Amino acid sequence: MKKLEYMKCDQSDKYYIHESSYVDDNVSIGEGTKIWHFCHIQSGAVIGEKCSFGQNVNVGNNVKIGNGVRVQNNVSIYEGVEIEDNVFCGPSCVFTNVTTPRAHFPVHGVYAKTKICEGASLGANCTVVCGHTVGKSALIAAGAVVTKDVKPYALMVGVPAKQIGWVCECGQRLDATLQCSCGRKYKEINGQLEEERNVE
Ligand SMILES: CC(C)(COP(=O)(O)OP(=O)(O)OC[C@H]1O[C@@H](n2cnc3c(N)ncnc32)[C@H](O)[C@@H]1OP(=O)(O)O)[C@@H](O)C(=O)NCCC(=O)NCCS
Ligand SMILES: [Zn+2]
DSSP states (O other), rough: OOEEOHHHHHHHHOOOOOOOEOOOOSOEEEEOEEEOOEEEEEOOOOEEEOOOEEOOOOOOOOOOSSSOOOOOOOOOEEEEEETTTOEEEEEOEEOOOOOOTTTTTTOOOOOOOEEOOOOEETTTTTTESSSSSOOOTOEEOOTOOOSSSOOOEEEEEETTTTEEEEEEEEETTTOOOOBOOSSOOEEETTTEEEEEOOHH
């Protein structure tokens, strides 16, 4: 493990790591990514372009993170978690990677998989219990506890998290018309939301 010197960017102007953060060997960091104060990026992590990691963020061994991901303060992304492009991780949101943990029966690298799909947002202080997938552009409310797979565009609230509606890709809640003021339109098919695309 090495401590990187303070650098505005790396030598090729590719990314920024604050001097208080540690980046282990064998880590890949994409262009334009910023890693702020007191972070630890562990070995084997692959981080995309134009991401931002706030204060006190830990990225575990072998974790894959896409492009344009924003991780707010005090988040640990453990091994077994995969984060796709443009995901927002709110402050102090919690991931897990063992369903029934025991201090004296360690799992030795056998971690449950958790996937956060493209464009999804995790609210402040929510928890994603491991082994589940949060669908594309879903929104998890502050403090919610996700215990099941979450549908694309679902708005999930509470403990355990329940769906109370749908959200647009842009983040706004959708009313019964399923048309957003941003111009996007959706249709519900067999309980799943799909974007309607104009074919001209
Ligand atoms: C879930 C959320 C998107 C709803 O926002 P909204 O559409 O403006 O909803 P409202 O404030 O009108 O609340 C609707 C209902 O949900 C409840 N509710 C709202 N947020 C809630 C939450 N986080 N947990 C539990 N219930 C919640 C409200 O009490 C209200 O209940 P009621 O109908 O019984 O009165 C929002 O409250 C939220 O949690 N956003 C995430 C914020 C966040 O963590 N940001 C991180 C970056 S800073
Ligand atoms: Zn919209």
